[in-house]
Amino acid sequence: MFFDINWRGLLLPLAYVVVLGGSLYTFSTIYRKRKAMESANLAPWFGPHLQRDIYLSLLHMEPEAGSEKAPKVPDSIIRAALLRRAVEDIHRIIQIRTAKAACSSLLQRGSVGDDLWQRFQRAEKEMEEELRDVVMEANALAPNWGQIIFQSANEIAANTNLREKLDEIQAQAEHEKEWWEKRKAGIKEDFMKELDADEKKQQEQQQTANKPSASASVASEDEPVLVDTNTPSATPSGSSKKNKKAGKK
Template sequence: MFGVDWLGLAVPLAYLGILLGSLATFSSLYRKRKAHKAASLEPWFPAHLQRDIYFSLLHLEPSSNEKKTAAIPDSIFKASLLRRAAEDIRRIMALRGQKQALSMLLQRGSVGDDLWKRFERAEKEMEDEVKDVVSEANAYVPGWGQTIFQSANEMLNNEIYRKRMEEQASKVEEERKWWDKKKTSIKEGFMKELEEDSSATQTTPTSTTAKDPETAPTTSPAPGASVQGSDDDAVLVEAENTSSTPNSPASAKKKGKGKK
């Protein structure tokens, strides 16, 4: 039987071991660097103020130097937890509205992977936050965790409706002021037009005063025109007299002259 050449096998085995060890080291270093980079990324949302207030109330303890105060009632904790759930709903709605647009931008290459990682981390944080709120609500009242987000949603809708009503009320006041200014400007314009019309009627003379016979100047007609006019008038008067009185002496004389 042939003996096994262990010396010949030692070299490839050593090479394989070194390769596997280097790959494991590289993988661990890569994961650590990736985790550090993900932790150093800027959070998607700002600090959760409602959650911080709730935790501050849980850890609030009266000072030993002062008199002992009454314990904080559960209603305060419930109200704070309800506010925390309302803020969670607001953030979940924002994530749902931004996810589709962000995924499309990521597919087109318009945004980097870091932004998508921030978004995924925000989704994971919100999932943990919802679970924590549900467990805290069940701790106060059994079964409240199933309805706390529904109550928080109604409260959030009431706040949105109240803000809209306030905005509309402020717009109505602004529009009223604008309309009052518009009415005053229109009134001033009408008053100016009336004043201009009244001043114009006072300055311009009327036609009746210009035609007054007492104030109208007397003009003597031209000599030729006056004589000719008087002769024509005399002839017309005589013709009328003769036509109207055929038995007058003047007509008889004319008939006598005609016979001669």
């Protein structure tokens, strides 16, 4: 059973679908290009990679103008430069891992914009490419060195951090030692002043305690001694006997 299809009636809906799909595709491509341009114009998460630039300059060193051959850079120096590059990569990986949780939580709360998150994601991608490049360069310089280069770099980074902490502790210890010496001298001066003040107080107290005793002794010497004649003990025994005889007569 055949149906007659009205192509003229379907032409308008088909044209609408084609125009709608084309506009959506154009909008998506323009939006992606604009986002890519905006992300490219954003400031990088990290600063310039100095260790990578040094390694590349040593690896691709060209002869100077007027000289036929340039001195070849020893392989040991190139390996050391690549190892320093890996150490810097370790520091940056640690920074990314510590900042990822904070950035994601701040983005969920709305405290930061999408620009910061785009910068962070671009830094992650750049670090992934950097790690692959370092492994490839290590394997090119020495067989199977790419498997252990980051282990060595991690040990070097940990040793460097430990030395920095020890230097900070020593500097802080010297500062605290100077502060303690000054504090000790001040405490000693305050203690001596307190001792002098206590001695002066004791001397004043002794002087005030001695003054009343001296005045009391002087007053006791000047005052006359009073004798009560009414008491029996005050009259002598001889006079009492004479008085009794006179009374009998």
